Amino acid sequence: MMTATLTGPPARPGRRHRGPGLLAHQIWYEQLSFWRNPQSAIFTFVFPVVFVTVIGALLGGGGRSSYFGGLSALQYYVPTIAALSVLGSCYGQLTVALALRRQNGILKRVRATPLPAWAYFAGLLAHCVLVSFVDVALIGAVGRLYGVPFPSNWFAIGVTLLLAAACFCGLGVGVASVIRNADAAPAVAQLVLFPLLFISGTYMPIHSQLLNRVAGWLPVRPFNEALLGPLALHEGPDWKHLAVVAAWGCAGTVVGVWRFRWTPRSE
Amino acid sequence: MAYAIEVTGLRKSYGSVRAVRDVGFTVRSGEIVALLGPNGAGKTTTLEILEGFRDRDGGFTEVLGLDPGDRSSGRELRERTGLVLQDLAVEPYLTVRETIARAAGYYFAPRTTGEVIGLVGLAGQERRKVRALSGGQKRRLDLALGLIGAPELLFLDEPTTGFDVAARRDAWQVIRQLRSEGTTILLTTHNLAEAQALADRVVVLSAGAVVAEGAPDAVGGRDTAQARISFALPDGYGIDDLPVPARAGTGAVIVETSNTTRALLELTRWADQRGIVLAGLTVDQPTLEDAYLHLTTQGAPAGAPERTTR
Helix, strand or coil, X not given: CCCCCCCCCCCCCCCCCCCHHHHHHHHXXXXXXXXXXXXXXXXXXXXXXXXXXXXXXXXXXCCCECCCCCECHHHHHHHHHHHHHHHHHHHHHHHHHHHHHHHCCHHHXXXXXXXXXXXXXXXXXXXXXXXXXXXXXXXXXXXHHCCCCCCCCHHHHHXXXXXXXXXXXXHHHHHHHHCCCHHHHHHHHHHHHHXXXXXXXXXXXXXXXXXXXXXXXXXXXXXXXXXXXXXXCCCCCCHHHHHHXXXXXXXXXXXXXXXXXXXXXXX | CCEEEEEEEEEXXXXXXXXXXXXXXXXXCCCEEEEECCCCCCHHHHHHHHCCCCCCCEEEEEECCECCCCHHHXXXXXXXXXXXXXXXXXXXXXXXXXXXXXXXXCCCCCCCHHHHHHHHCCCCCCCCEHHHCCHHHHHHHHHHHHHCCCCCEEEEECCCCCCCHHHHHHHHHHHHHHHHCCCEEEEECXXXXXXXXXCCEEEEEECCEEXXXXXXXXXXXXXXXXXXXXXXXXXXXXXXXXXXXXXXXXXXXXXXXXXXXXXHHHHHHHHHHHCCCCCCCEEECXXXXXXXXXXXXXXXXCCCCCCCCC
C-alpha cells in the first residue's frame, strides 16, 4: 500500500498563500467545516427564523402601540431577533467552538503549523460575519411577509452588522479564553447571555428607566438600538450606540489576546 | 556534525511536581532518536517544551538552532518542524484530501497532497470524511499532517499506537525512508521493538532525568552483559550436579555467563555423556526490554511521581 516514493527535498518554494490568499484559503475551509456539519448549520439558521415566524403569527396583526415605543410589534422584533441571531452566530458560536476545539486538540494542531494566529482568527471572523449576514437577510425576509418593509439604507445595515459582528466575535474569543472546561462552555456562554438579553429588551420592551440605563452600558441593548434605526426605520448608522458595542468588542479582544490558550488543559 | 536538538539541564515543575528535573541529550542532524521511559518520566513534557508548547523553568534548549521558548522565532520553527502527537485532532467534517490540502496551504514549501497520501497509505480514502475513518486511519492522517510541510525535524509521539502489525511495519518503512532523505526524527514509544528497529540511539528517562543513553544494542550495558542459558533440569539430577554454576529459575535452571560458547560446550558434553536431553534449551542476550526495565526500576527514587504528565 505504501508504494509512493518521496520526490526528495521539495523544490517547490513559494506555495504558501500570503496575506489575502492565506485568508481566503482559511475562510474557504472554515466554510466547508461549517456547512458540512448539519447540526451547526440548522441550529444557526432555523432558530431565529422560527422565532420571528412565531412572533409574527402571534403579534403580526397589531398596529403601532406605545408598549413597543410607538412601533408595531414586528417592527420591534425584527431588529431584536436579528441582533439575537448575530449574537448567536458570533458570540455563541465562537465561545462553544473555540472551547471545544481547544479541548479536543484541533487548536493545538493549528498551532503546530506556521499559520499565523491573525489568519486563523480572521478566518473565523469572516465566517461569523458571513453567517450573520445570511441570518439577518432571512429574518428580514420573514419580517417582510408580516408587512415590515424591507430596509432601504444598505450602507447603514452593512456597517452596523460588520462592526457588531466583529465586536461580538471579540467578546466570544474573550469568554472562550477564560472558560476552562469545554463541557461547560455552552452553559457559561448562555448564563452570561440570557439575563443580558432579557434586560436589554430582546424578548419584550423594558419600561424601567433604571434597567434601561444599566443595559445601555452593556453590549446587547446598544446593539438592539443600533439595528432598530437602519432595519425598521430607514435611518443611517447609529454611531453613538455602536461606540458602546465597539468598546465591549475591544475589551473582549484584549482579554482574548491576553489569555488565549491553544493547548488543552493538562492537569 | 550539527545538532538538530541540544538540551542541557532542562527543568520543569507543575506546582510541587517536578516533572522534569535534569534532562540533557542531543540529536544529530539526520538521526532517529527514541525517547523511552515509563508514564510520568517526563517524556511528553520534554517534547512539549522542544515543540514550543510549554515554557521551561530552567536549562538550555535549542532546536534547529532556534530557542523553542522564544515566541519571535516560533513561526520559523513551526515551518521547519513536523508534529505527530497523540492529542492532536482535526475537523471531523472535512475529507482526508481537504484536511491535508488545508494544512499544505500553511507552509512555504510543502510536499504535494497526493505524495503524502500515498506515503502514509491513505490512497483510496481521499474522499472520505475524517469522522468516518478508523482509529488507525486517523493516525495515518496525523502522520500525513506531520509530513506535509516537508519538515527538517519530525517529532513523533507514539506514532504507531493503535496500528496492527502490518500497518506498523508500513509506518516503520516510511520513517526509515524519511531518514534516508535526511529528516531528523525524535520519537517516543512504549514499544521497545520499535525503538530497537528504528532508532540510531535511545535516551531513557526515569523520574524526570536521563538514566541512560546510547545505541539500542548497547544501552544499559547490553553489549557487555552476560548471556542467559536456560533449560529444564533433567530428572534425577540436582543443580549442583551441573558442570557450570547455575541457579533455579521458574520451571527451568538458568546459567549466566560471559563465555556462552564454553558454557554450552560443557553443558552439552555433560548431557551427551549421560545420554540425557536438555529440554527447552535456549540462549538469550538481554533484550532492550530487559535493559530498559532494569534502568527504569532501579533509577527511580522512592516516591517518584506516579502520574502521567500529559
